[in-house]
Amino acid sequence: MRDETLAFAREGYLFGTRRFQRAGADVAVTRLAGVPLTLLRGADAARFFYEGGRFHRSGAMPASVQHLLQDEGSVQSLEGQAHRTRKAVFLDLLTGGAESGLVERFGRELWMAARASAGGEVRLIDLFSVALLRAVCAWSGLPDAVAADLERSHALQRMIAGAGTIGPLNWEARLRRRRAERLLADTVARQRHAPFAPDGSALAVLAAHTEPDPLSLEVAAVELLNILRPVVAVAWFLTFAALALHRRPAWQDRLANGTDEEVRWFSNEVRRFYPFFPFVAGRASRELEWGGRTFPEGSRVALDLYATDHHPALWDEPGRFDPERFDGLVVEPNTLIPQGGGRYAEDHRCPGEPVTLELMDEGVRRLTRRIAYTVPEQDLRVSLRRFPALPRSGLIVGRLSFRD
Ligand code: HEM
Structure with missing residues (x-):
């Protein structure tokens, strides 16, 4: 099997889909960065990959990605x-x-933040990122000075944007990650020494958590980052939601007076349709059998999230953006998997999925009901070769006006 790292860079999110199509199956074998990898897609594959502790995460991703999105001792590595x-x-x-x-x-x-930008133009990716960052820092119980430091350094946004890069951008993001980790470890130490964070806040809970021993400062900091960073990542989905509203003004009008249910269809369709994580990789924890194949212990397997969310056997006309497809649909947990499959408590499914939807609904309601803006001429193309994908311009809006 020849190495397909270059093809992956060229084909981006569509890499898996093309290979499944070519193989006429939901399994495709490839080699990336010199390592053999079996790609899977579909609801059965998601169940196999997520449920039953069959795949471990450690050592499954390249270090450049791993060090920006997860870390040793974090929930994802357990x-x-x-x-x-x-x-x-x-x-x-x-x-x-x-x-x-x-x-x-x-x-x-x-x-x-939108009111503060009223006079000029602003990139929605920046507006959403900053609003989410301020909200999650305050909600987590972080001191204002720590929140201000994280905002000034753009550490979280760079970790997200840098995860799919190699070379200097990635090194820079990793440096920022280490700095943010030190800052948060220091904050946990201060909280333990003289508690100041509100009861029940993420900082108070993680600083006091025992298993039965207290978490090390490093692990507590990594877990705090595991809440702060992905909340900021919701800005990427929200920017896509704004792009979808811009491209489909009928939905802008419909949601301006729509029900909560319709807003939720829209948020779910944004998560299904637009790309975020291409796939999640794991290593077989023991010898496994699936679909007539044997996976030796330690072998690498990746579940293609994007291909599953666009699988023609699961989604009617998957390439069409259509929030109404969720009307009356009971979403089966392993079919809509932009945030992983399986179950919340037992498997590695994203614990932030429900709140991601709530944050998206809130953002969509504000954009359709309370904040009006124009979208000037700009490059809104979305490259499927960039991880994570985003409209090229970051979606610039202008002439903001407000309805109380
Ligand atoms: C843009 C929105 C988000 C996306 C696309 C996303 C995606 C994912 C995916 C694919 C996984 C599974 C990883 C795996 O199987 O190893 C995951 C896990 C996780 N996510 Fe999210 N997530 C998002 C938002 C959030 C939010 C808002 C939070 C927290 C506030 C969060 C916290 C976590 C944590 C802690 C895990 C690890 C869970 C475990 O290993 O059991 N995520 N996320």
Whole structure:
């Protein structure tokens, strides 16, 4: 099998889809960066990949990606009981009720940041990122000075944008990550020494969490970052939501007076249709059988999220943006998987998925009901070769006006 690293760089998000089409199957074998890799897509594949602890994450991704999106000792690197114990902390924080405070704060921050840009033009990716960052820092209980430092350094945005790069951009993002980790480790130490963060906030909870021993400062910092960074990443989905509204003015009008249910269809279709993570890679934890194939222990397998969200057997006309496809649809957990498959508590499915949807709904409601703007001429093309993808201009808007 010849190495296809260059083809992957050329074909980007479509790399897997083309190989599945060529193989006439939901399995394709390739070699990336010299390492053999089996690509899978579809609902059965998602169940096989996510459920039952069959695949470990450590060592499955190149270091350049791994060091920006996950880290040693983080929930993503754990398995079995240790994983379930740590995962419960994330689920309590993100689905236990307190997350509504994050959504509400985001709405307010977006409103204030948009008002501050009223006179000129602003890139929506920047507007959403800054509003999400301010909201999640305050909600997590971080001191203002730490929030201001993270905002000034653009550390989180660069980690997200740098994850799919190699060379200087990636090194720079990794440097920023290390700096942010030190800053957060220091904040956890201060919290432990003389608690100041509100009870139940992410900082207070992670600083006090025991398993039964307290988390090391480094791991507590990494887990805080595992909340801060992906909340900022929701800015990428929101920018795509704004692009979808711009391209389909009928939906702009419909959602201006629409129901919460229609807003949710729209957010889900944005997550299905637009690209974010191309795939998630893992290593077989033991010898496995699936679809008549054997996967030896340690072999590398990747579940193609993008290809599953565009699988013609799961989605009618997958290349068409159509929020109405969610009307009356009971979404099966392993068919819509932009944030992973499987179950929340037992598997590696994203614990931030429900709050991502809430944040998107809130942003979409603000854009369609309370903030009006024009979209000047610009390059809105989305390259499927860039990870994570984004409209080239970042979506510049101008002449903002407001409805209270
Ligand atoms: C742009 C929005 C987001 C996307 C595309 C996304 C995507 C994903 C994906 C694909 C996974 C599974 C990784 C794997 O299988 O190894 C994951 C896991 C995770 N996500 Fe998200 N996520 C998003 C938002 C969030 C938010 C808002 C949070 C927290 C506030 C979050 C926290 C996490 C954590 C902690 C994990 C690891 C879970 C585990 O290993 O059990 N994510 N995410």
